[in-house]
Amino acid sequence: MSGLERPEPRIYQINARDKVVQVVDEGKKVILVLLPTGMGKTFIITLSIESLIENGTIKKDDKVLFLVNDRKLKHQLYDMSQTLGLGEYGDLFLLPEGRLAPRITREHARIAKFIFATPILLLNSIIARSPSQIKVDRSTLDQVKIVVIDEILDVLAQSYGKKRTKEETIEYIERAWDVNFEEVTESLSRKYNLQKVRVVQRLIFEFSAKHYRLNKRFEPVLNLLGLLNGGEKLVLGMTASLTQREKLDLLIKTFGGPEKVAYVYPTGEDFEDYTPNYILKKIVVFDDWVSDLDNKFKELKGGTLRSINQAYQAVTGRVKVPSDRIMLFITDIIGKKEIQEKIKQKKGEQFLNQAMTHASAYLLLTVARQYLLENTLRAFTKFIARVKNAYLANSPTFGYIKEKISERKEELSEEKLYISKKEERLLFWLKRFSDEEKKVLVLCRFVAVTRYLHLIMKDQGYQTSFVHGKMSGDLQHTQIMKFKKGESRILFASERLIEKGTDLPEADVAVYYGTTVSLERYEQSLGRIRSTKINTKTAYTLSYHQTVEEENAFKRDALFLELIGKKHAKLLSIPE
Structure with missing residues (x-):
């Protein structure tokens, strides 16, 4: 058992449960529960399953299969189901x-009422080289009455092909539905009681993909379960999505038509x-050495853009690469023969070589900036030492950067942990939160940083744990449970691992060790600490002064305030 207590269901969760039971009675086979992040979709599903057992829809020998696309979430759903009392209705496996x-x-799968798995794990358990190696019998699978799928739209639908730019996406929406984009966003804003900017961003995100297909990792499992094209099993899907027309269309087609979906x-x-x-707070970190190097990286990146833009014009006829397409076009220059051939035909082989060198330099400089601002000093110095690029090798500015690094490199020691200005500032705040008996979730971009920060705090005598995507599912679960149970007061976690589906309401505070990649990911990760109108929590962001990190933090938080509305968030800045 997880050791956590079952919460009292809220009124809206009870209403949702009753609605699920009603539409099942009406003969619907696929039920989608749509609810914002952090408002208890899993609890609603659990309540619904209990009611379906009690009214006889789920019979004594029927099984319920929980499918998630992530090992960590498999453990989380299992723990939550234990806490929420599903064990009273049968064994959980x-x-x-x-x-x-x-x-x-x-044998465990045969006697279990509730089975928790990822699609790949389930598939490998059913299909084996010999009968003795099979871990789940087909007969066990035949007993499954309900399949629960978390984040069902994102899991089932897989995008492929190039994505549209913002302008192309708006044009596509207007053409496909014969509507005015401005009017559509106004209408959706009123209907869902959301800020208009949030609706715009969600629409751009959802419709930027040109094509969707059934996720190849899930399709074999759906076939084995008999869910494709009108199977008789019930599907309970959870999603936080506002509107995903093409994904919904794919889901409806996959499960046998609109008459089966509710x-x-x-x-x-x-x-x-x-x-x-x-409450969003910015913690500004002052380090002239870091801001100096960051500005040098900015200068060098600017020097590569002229030839990159010329290459873009040769390929597309447009004068300048849109800002949200630069990285995509750079990878095309470096990796796609057909793009290289077009540039060569229009501008010659010498220009192609220059464009490829500049594209490679831009990519290297982008990563170097991330390492400077959000990784350890040791990782940053090693990365710069490994850089091999003709443009950078011949640049006095890059030579200056290497000289500045050699000055600080002398401070590194194998015997003791190096503490940067940002880490020093983080230590101050973590100690303060600890004195206030607050539990803290610290989100990091890089895997190595989660462990490094854990070691620094452990060296200071604090109870901490760390978790990242390179750990096994069992170890991830162990580390997270240490935090949930209070065995550690601080959890250092990689953003990508935590941002979707990991519930950490035990955290009193969130701290971002830098800026996240996108606004959508920021919103998802913030949802992990379960900050609500009746229990508002604070999220801090550490950023170096006069760097791209500070710019990104300001833009991100300003957009986020527009996204959820100023009545749902406020922004404060904390000076040095």
Whole structure:
């Protein structure tokens, strides 16, 4: 057992449960529960399953299969289901990652009422080289009555091909539905009671992909379960998405047509109380050495753009690469023969070589900046030492950067941990939060930083744990549970691992060790700490003064305030 107590269901969660049961009685086979991040989709599904067991829809020998696309979330769903009391209705079985003997695994799966798995793990458990190696019998699979799929639209639909620019996406929406984009955003804003900028951003994100297909990792499992094209099993899907027309169309087609699909939008008098609400604070870090190098990187990147823009014009006829397409076009220059051939035909082989060198330099400089601002000094110095690029090798500015690095490199020691200005500032705040008996989630871009910060705080005598995507699912779960149970007061986590699906309401505070890649990812990761109107929490961002990191933090938070509305968040700045 997880050791956590079952919460009391909220009114809107009870209403949603009743709606799920109603549409199942009406004969719907696919039910989508749509709810903002952090408002209890999993609890609604659990309540619904309990009711379906109690009213006889799920019979004694029927099984419920929970499918998630992430090992860590498999453990989380298992723990939550235990805490929420599903064990009262039958055994729960967490499909193991290879350590349990096949015979024992088969027996556990056979007697379990609830099975938790990832699609790849389930597929590998059913298909084996010999009967003795099979871990889940087909007969066990035949007993599955309900399949629960978390983030169902994102999991089932896989985008492919080039994405549209913002302008192309707006044009596509207007042409495909014969509408005015401005009017559509106004209408959706009113309908869902959302800020207009949030609707715009979501639409751009959802429709920028040109094509969607059924996720190749899920398709074999859906076939084995008999879910494709009108199977008789029930599917309970969870999603936080506002509108994903093409993904929905694909889902409807996959599961046998619109007459089989129902949507559940939770409502209730307490719904507004639990909507997301945040206090955002910026912690500015002053380090002239870092800001100097960051500005040099900016200068060098600017020097590469002229030839990159000329190459873009040769390929597309447009004068300048849109800012949101630069990295994509750079990877095309470096990696696609057909793009290289077009540039060569229009501008000659000498220019092609220059454009490829500049594209490579731009990419290297982008990564170098990230290492400077959000990785350890040791990782940054090693990266710069490995850089091999003709443009950078001949640049006095890059030579200056290497000289400045050699000055600070002398401070590195194998015997003791180097503490940068940002880490020093973070230490100050973590100690303060610890004195206030607050539990803190620290989000990092780089895997190595999670461990490094953990070691620094451990060296100072604090209880901490760290988690990242390179760990096994079991170890990830162990580290997260240490934090949940209070065995550690600080959890250092990689952003990509935590940002979707990981519930950490135990955190009193979130700290970003730099800026995240996108606004959508920022919103997702903020949702992990479960900050609501009746329990508002604070998220801090550490950023170096006079760097691209500070610019990005300001833009991101300003957009986020527009995104969720100023009544749901406020922004404060903390000086040095």
